[in-house]
Amino acid sequence: MDLSRIHQTALDSMREVVYIRDLDMNILYMNPASVELTGWSLEEAKSTKCYELFGGEHARCKELCL
Numbered sequence: 001m002d003l004s005r006i007h008q009t010a011l012d013s014m015r016e017v018v019y020i021r022d023l024d025m026n027i028l029y030m031n032p033a034s035v036e037l038t039g040w041s042l043e044e045a046k047s048t049k050c051y052e053l054f055g056g057e058h059a060r061c062k063e064l065c066l
Contacts, residue, residue: 011029012031012032014031014033015033016033017031017033017034017037018030018031018033018034019031019050019053021050024049025050025051026047026048026049026050027045027047027048027049027050027053028046029042030042038053038054
């Protein structure tokens with residue numbers, strides 16, 4: 001059983017927005033719900049700051065990402 005494949009399938013099938021970021025707030029992964037919400041592909045969003053992607057530098061996301 002390939003757990004990483006199971007995790008990927010689970011994340012990709014969720015309707016909720018799911019993204020993974022590093023400690024510097026760079027996007028590493030977005031599920032399809034995130035792509036649909038933002039209009040950015042995963043490749044476009046990689047290494048973009050989460051607060052840039054979800055509402056600008058002054059968005060609440062910047063506080064939540066800390």
